[in-house]
Amino acid sequence: DQQVKQNSPSLSVQEGRISILNCDYTNSMFDYFLWYKKYPAEGPTFLISISSIKDKNEDGRFTVFLNKSAKHLSLHIVPSQPGDSAVYFCAASRSYNTDKLIFGTGTRLQVFP
Amino acid sequence: GAVVSQHPSWVICKSGTSVKIECRSLDFQATTMFWYRQFPKQSLMLMATSNEGSKATYEQGVEKDKFLINHASLTLSTLTVTSAHPEDSSFYICSASQPAQYFGPGTRLTVT
Numbered sequence: 001d002q003q004v005k006q007n008s009p010s011l012s013v014q015e016g017r018i019s020i021l022n023c024d025y026t027n028s029m030f031d032y033f034l035w036y037k038k039y040p041a042e043g044p045t046f047l048i049s050i051s052s053i054k055d056k057n058e059d060g061r062f063t064v065f066l067n068k069s070a071k072h073l074s075l076h077i078v079p080s081q082p083g084d085s086a087v088y089f090c091a092a093s094r095s096y097n098t099d100k101l102i103f104g105t106g107t108r109l110q111v112f113p
Numbered sequence: 114g115a116v117v118s119q120h121p122s123w124v125i126c127k128s129g130t131s132v133k134i135e136c137r138s139l140d141f142q143a144t145t146m147f148w149y150r151q152f153p154k155q156s157l158m159l160m161a162t163s164n165e166g167s168k169a170t171y172e173q174g175v176e177k178d179k180f181l182i183n184h185a186s187l188t189l190s191t192l193t194v195t196s197a198h199p200e201d202s203s204f205y206i207c208s209a210s211q212p213a214q215y216f217g218p219g220t221r222l223t224v225t
Contacts, residue, residue: 034213043117043206043216044157089156091214100147101214103157 003027004092006104013111019077021107023090026071030092034101035064035075037086044089048075080111116140117209119217126197126224133193134220136207142187143209148180151204151219163190197224 005024013019021035031052036044050057050064050073057064063076077084087108091101116139126132136146144165149157161182162170169182179201181193194201202224208214 036216041204041219041221043119043208043219046115046213046215049213100159100162101208102159105156 002105003030004090004102004104006088006090006107008107009105010108010110013080013109015082015111015113016079019075019080019084019109019111021075021077021088021090021109023073023075023104024071025073025092027092027102028071029094030102032093032095032099033064033066033073034091034093035062036089036091037084038089038106039086047088077109080109082111082113085109085111115211115215117207117215117217119207119220121220122218123221124223126222128198128224129196131193131195132197132222133191134205134207134222136190136192136209136217138188138209138211138215141209141211143190143211144187145210146184146190147208147210147214148182148190148192149206149208151206157206160192194222197222199224 003026034049035047038044048059048062048064050066055066066073087106089106090104093099093101118137120135146163148160151157160175163182163184165184171177184190206219208216
């Protein structure tokens with residue numbers, strides 16, 4: 001039972017344009033969501049998070065949107081850069097502190113010049 | 114801030130031997146650390162939650178006698194893969210909460 005899903009395994013975007021990565025979840029108990037960037041053979045790097053009391057959180061080029069009624073979140077990267085090319089995982093937990101994370105299946109983003 | 118290290122970064126061992134992987138939070142204290150494994154082209158799967166000073170909580174399907182976890186201090190958790198077999202070959206990653214989870218660089222285990 002995949003509680004967190006990323007239905008697009010890959011995404012290709014031109015440099016300078018917007019990258020939109022999507023994530024859906026099924027468990028209504030989740031109230032904290034995170035996005036991670038990962039390169040092969042490395043640990044995930046934390047990018048941005050959002051709690052369920054918000055619908056938007058922005059940090060530089062990264063913005064996360066949360067639609068609780070649809071159980072959907074998205075990560076926007078503007079403008080996209082070639083260095084953004086990596087696998088992006090969304091993750092969810094029931095609390096923002098010590099609860100375990102449930103990861104999505106990942107989306108491979110490729111930003112081309 | 115929020116740096117997590119792992120040692121070793123990669124290890125090759127023979128079938129039947131045991132391997133210990135260390136996870137350290139370098140600039141913060143973590144009462145809770147997590148251990149994940151990732152198979153090629155798959156997502157990260159939580160193996161266990163490591164709590165300082167108490168027993169680890171294992172996810173369903175993870176053998177606690179095979180994957181021994183010790184969280185002896187607020188900055189160190191260890192995962193020991195006992196009697197390793199080739200099917201244990203994987204990428205093992207730890208994380209610590211601050212409060213978002215920050216991950217170590219991972220350990221590639223290959224069992225021959």
